[in-house]
Amino acid sequence: MKVFKFGGASVKDAPALENMLQILQKHADSNQMVIVISAMGKTTNALEKLFNQYWEQEDYLTTLENIQEYHVDIVTKLFIDDKDSIFSLLDNLFIELKQQLNRISPQTVSYDEAYDQIISFGEIISTQLISNYLQQSEFDCTWVDARNIVYTDAQWRDTKIDWDITQQQMTKEVEPIIAKKPVITQGFIGGTTGKKTTTLGREGSDFTAAIFAYCLQAESVTIWKDVEGILNGDPKIVPNAQKYAYLSYWEAAEMTQYGAKVIHPKTIIPLMQKQIPLYVRSFVHPLRTGTCIGKTQVEKMIPAIIFKENQTLVKLEVKGAHFMTNPRFIEILQGLENQHIEAHFVHKSAVGCEICISGRPHRTQKFVDTFQTQYDISFTPGVQLLTIKNYDQASIQSSIQGWEVLLEERNGHIYQAVVKQ
Ligand code: ASP
Ligand code: MG
Numbered sequence: 001m002k003v004f005k006f007g008g009a010s011v012k013d014a015p016a017l018e019n020m021l022q023i024l025q026k027h028a029d030s031n032q033m034v035i036v037i038s039a040m041g042k043t044t045n046a047l048e049k050l051f052n053q054y055w056e057q058e059d060y061l062t063t064l065e066n067i068q069e070y071h072v073d074i075v076t077k078l079f080i081d082d083k084d085s086i087f088s089l090l091d092n093l094f095i096e097l098k099q100q101l102n103r104i105s106p107q108t109v110s111y112d113e114a115y116d117q118i119i120s121f122g123e124i125i126s127t128q129l130i131s132n133y134l135q136q137s138e139f140d141c142t143w144v145d146a147r148n149i150v151y152t153d154a155q156w157r158d159t160k161i162d163w164d165i166t167q168q169q170m171t172k173e174v175e176p177i178i179a180k181k182p183v184i185t186q187g188f189i190g191g192t193t194g195k196k197t198t199t200l201g202r203e204g205s206d207f208t209a210a211i212f213a214y215c216l217q218a219e220s221v222t223i224w225k226d227v228e229g230i231l232n233g234d235p236k237i238v239p240n241a242q243k244y245a246y247l248s249y250w251e252a253a254e255m256t257q258y259g260a261k262v263i264h265p266k267t268i269i270p271l272m273q274k275q276i277p278l279y280v281r282s283f284v285h286p287l288r289t290g291t292c293i294g295k296t297q298v299e300k301m302i303p304a305i306i307f308k309e310n311q312t313l314v315k316l317e318v319k320g321a322h323f324m325t326n327p328r329f330i331e332i333l334q335g336l337e338n339q340h341i342e343a344h345f346v347h348k349s350a351v352g353c354e355i356c357i358s359g360r361p362h363r364t365q366k367f368v369d370t371f372q373t374q375y376d377i378s379f380t381p382g383v384q385l386l387t388i389k390n391y392d393q394a395s396i397q398s399s400i401q402g403w404e405v406l407l408e409e410r411n412g413h414i415y416q417a418v419v420k421q
Pocket of ligand 2: 203
């Protein structure tokens with residue numbers, strides 16, 4: 001059994017979907033398969049905009065219409081016969097989305113919980129449309145609602161998987177279907193035992209693919225992307241970026257931890273535990289091999305250059321005649337944890353500390369409220385965290401060129417710097 005995952009770019013318009021169908025037809029043969037799909041194109045971003053406008057009581061109707069028109073356009077180009085039924089399916093999905101929005105009242109529900117109820121529509125819409133398209137194209141498959149398979153806690157927006165119930169559901173609900181037909185399901189979304197929709201964190205569809213592979217003992221996972229595989233740097237920033245033909249699970253996992261965007265950070269560990277190979281391949285050049293991630297360690301890896309964007313450097317200085325003691329430092333880290341803020345880089349001095357975090361206004365404010373009586377807190381937004389794994393002098397020189405380096409550290413084979421343009 002194989003798991004295939006198609007991200008937003010691979011299902012962004014009618015030609016992309018035709019290409020996806022060809023890839024599926026080529027690989028379907030006798031293999032059992034689970035197909036995990038993201039929202040189409042940039043739909044998740046558009047839904048975030050819609051949700052924020054609704055939440056802030058701004059006019060959201062234009063955004064909603066744009067999302068609907070985008071999908072209508074794809075359907076118009078893609079479906080040959082029986083357009084009526086697919087259009088009425090689409091209409092109903094958008095009616096449901098509107099009803100769901102109208103049910104949200106900021107007085108009775110948290111931002112994060114409400115967010116998940118709306119943002120998840122991207123995947124529901126895409127898989128409904130694609131499942132119908134595949135059926136029309138004589139690629140027989142069964143649509144499965146991931147909310148009834150992937151069970152999570154109610155942390156919203158960044159939920160933790162309940163592996164026991166998820167495993168039970170996979171065995172009970174999914175296994176009997178894949179014995180007969182390919183399964184098509186949504187990435188990124190899950191559900192609670194209370195029947196509420198949750199999400200696994202932005203770009204979480206890769207993780208969904210790993211969850212299905214883990215529970216169903218898949219022989220491999222393939223993530224189809226618009227890049228050739230995993231490169232040693234973002235080609236927009238790192239000139240002459242090179243593709244890794246092979247990476248070990250651990251190398252790949254570490255790269256994603258530092259912010260390499262090509263796969264979601266949570267994807268690798270479940271696959272590593274069951275030693276399921278992960279292929280990252282190009283849907284533009286589906287005959288090329290891409291990158292294979294597996295269990296063998298490689299000796300010498302070319303430096304991986306990773307810029308983590310959209311970071312804020314938070315500086316806390318102890319007020320009055322006090323030092324930054326361990327108990328204080330622990331309290332600060334606990335304060336971040338309480339707001340689910342991850343510290344990506346921490347530098348402690350005698351009188352304070354500097355912490356690099358991802359910009360998330362709603363959560364940062366609560367952290368500031370807790371600590372501002374004891375600390376002078378200042379922010380440097382718009383910084384990036386540069387990590388070079390297996391660095392050498394040349395890779396540092398070429399990477400920091402043109403940047404102002406605010407903080408810098410070398411640790412084993414890792415070089416890190418907080419940089420600003
Ligand atoms: N559609 C979701 C997102 O854009 C999940 C994913 O693409 O993996 O974040
Ligand atoms: Mg995406």
